[in-house]
Amino acid sequence: MAALPEPDPAAIAAFFARVPGRLGPPYLGQTLAFYRDYLGLTRRQHAEFGPVYKNRVIGMETVALLGPEANRFLLADAAGSLSSRLGWDWSLGKLFPRGLMLRDADDHRHHRRILQTAFQRDALAGYLEPMRPRVAALAQAWPTGRVATHPRLKAFLLDLAARVFCGLTLQDEIAALNAHFAAVVRASTALLRRAVPGFAYARGLASRRELAAFFADLVQTRRDSPGTDLLGRLCSAVSDDGERLQDAEIVDHMVFFLMAAHDTTTSTLSSLLRELALAPAWQERLREESRAFARGGAISLERLRELPLLGQAIKETLRLHPPLVLVPRRTLEPVEFAGWRIPAGVNVGISTAFTHRMPELWTNPEAFDPDRFSEARAEDRRVPFSWIPFGGGVHVCLGMFFAEIQVKLVAHHLLTALHWKTIPGWTAPSCQVPIQFPSDGLPLDFAHV
Numbered sequence: 001m002a003a004l005p006e007p008d009p010a011a012i013a014a015f016f017a018r019v020p021g022r023l024g025p026p027y028l029g030q031t032l033a034f035y036r037d038y039l040g041l042t043r044r045q046h047a048e049f050g051p052v053y054k055n056r057v058i059g060m061e062t063v064a065l066l067g068p069e070a071n072r073f074l075l076a077d078a079a080g081s082l083s084s085r086l087g088w089d090w091s092l093g094k095l096f097p098r099g100l101m102l103r104d105a106d107d108h109r110h111h112r113r114i115l116q117t118a119f120q121r122d123a124l125a126g127y128l129e130p131m132r133p134r135v136a137a138l139a140q141a142w143p144t145g146r147v148a149t150h151p152r153l154k155a156f157l158l159d160l161a162a163r164v165f166c167g168l169t170l171q172d173e174i175a176a177l178n179a180h181f182a183a184v185v186r187a188s189t190a191l192l193r194r195a196v197p198g199f200a201y202a203r204g205l206a207s208r209r210e211l212a213a214f215f216a217d218l219v220q221t222r223r224d225s226p227g228t229d230l231l232g233r234l235c236s237a238v239s240d241d242g243e244r245l246q247d248a249e250i251v252d253h254m255v256f257f258l259m260a261a262h263d264t265t266t267s268t269l270s271s272l273l274r275e276l277a278l279a280p281a282w283q284e285r286l287r288e289e290s291r292a293f294a295r296g297g298a299i300s301l302e303r304l305r306e307l308p309l310l311g312q313a314i315k316e317t318l319r320l321h322p323p324l325v326l327v328p329r330r331t332l333e334p335v336e337f338a339g340w341r342i343p344a345g346v347n348v349g350i351s352t353a354f355t356h357r358m359p360e361l362w363t364n365p366e367a368f369d370p371d372r373f374s375e376a377r378a379e380d381r382r383v384p385f386s387w388i389p390f391g392g393g394v395h396v397c398l399g400m401f402f403a404e405i406q407v408k409l410v411a412h413h414l415l416t417a418l419h420w421k422t423i424p425g426w427t428a429p430s431c432q433v434p435i436q437f438p439s440d441g442l443p444l445d446f447a448h449v
């Protein structure tokens with residue numbers, strides 16, 4: 001591939017001077033509003049400036065591109081003019097270096113080819129086996145009364161990912177991993193982005209080092225007898241030119257994977273339980289479907305398709321509460337979008353959360369209405385790139401089928417064992433960045449069915 005031209009600071013400055021929007025105070029920009037209510041901020045800026053505008057968050061100047069056409073432009077990127085690595089570098093570069101999302105072009109293709117062998121049908125069926133009894137046991141042991149649902153799900157799903165992807169079983173180790181992952185994810189949107197001791201960013205970097213050391217030891221122990229889980233597949237993978245992945249590369253992938261594998265599904269399940277607490281009629285409809293499903297025999301990959309209403313409810317949850325509310329890139333060369341010529345070296349970002357509630361795309365967009373995803377209505381198929389919780393194009397989520405299996409399995413078992421409702425006075429507060437989650441831990445009132 002020919003070397004790309006160096007970004008021209010004068011061209012970037014001239015572009016930012018022309019594009020509408022407000023950068024706000026130096027460094028801080030709109031950071032506080034971004035933390036407080038990302039979607040509200042995006043809607044206000046859209047109303048004032050239209051679908052293409054500049055803003056500044058935590059010292060980073062970005063041009064927002066809103067709507068399905070923007071999503072297509074950024075995600076499809078047929079010409080390879082946009083960099084995922086440089087787009088994510090600011091938030092994740094030092095915390096999840098060389099993870100799959102932080103690779104571009106040939107380097108990305110090479111690593112994705114190796115990693116995707118761990119997500120083919122036979123591999124997914126293999127992950128389902130050890131998950132089934134554990135998820136059934138989770139539902140049986142779930143306490144009744146008031147339960148802080150989000151931390152319970154998070155600890156469980158990391159445990160599950162650590163077991164099925166790398167064979168870990170020790171509770172203490174998994175609890176320590178959980179704390180380190182939480183520190184690294186928190187650091188991704190820390191205001192102070194220097195390693196000042198005692199502050200979130202420094203804690204995140206320290207936790208990253210701990211995670212890297214932990215997985216480096218694990219790789220050593222697995223090189224000789226790799227096995228068929230994700231870690232085993234990475235240890236034994238051989239590229240087209242006969243090369244094996246280096247230990248450090250496997251460590252980088254595992255750290256990124258385990259984060260991606262449990263934080264996003266925790267977010268989805270929490271949001272689903274929240275919506276079903278607020279919509280008891282839907283909770284009951286899904287319970288009926290799950291009861292009939294349970295009578296149909298053992299759960300297999302194929303049989304999970306027999307939960308269509310649950311599938312629709314998960315899609316609707318991901319529409320209203322996408323775990324990743326935005327997707328960033330940086331331009332590698334001048335590109336054209338919506339009449340704008342954007343020079344090389346500009347950070348651009350699309351908004352999943354904004355698109356998913358656009359009144360032009362969705363009927364009654366604020367309502368939880370899983371029927372909008374029924375075959376008869378299929379609102380997501382009316383306009384391409386209007387439903388994008390898993391992204392799209394070459395970086396489309398590698399774990400999306402695994403996520404669907406896991407979320408369906410957990411939801412199915414919870415629905416057949418328990419019912420749950422809201423607690424009086426609860427306001428359902430949520431945080432949208434870095435990953436959408438209930439900021440009060442999602443207290444819900446559970447009872448056995």
Ligand code: HEM
Pocket residue numbers: 084100101102112257260261262264265268322323324327328388389390391392394395396397398399400402403
């Ligand atoms: C509901 C759950 C999930 C959601 C909403 C989600 C969302 C996303 C999104 C939006 C991207 C694309 C980011 C971009 O284009 O810059 C992505 C990429 C990725 N996700 Fe997920 N994800 C989920 C679950 C998972 C799981 C369970 C795994 C692993 C088991 C996983 C692994 C990955 C990986 C490795 C990438 C990078 C792909 C690449 O760059 O080629 N995700 N995910």
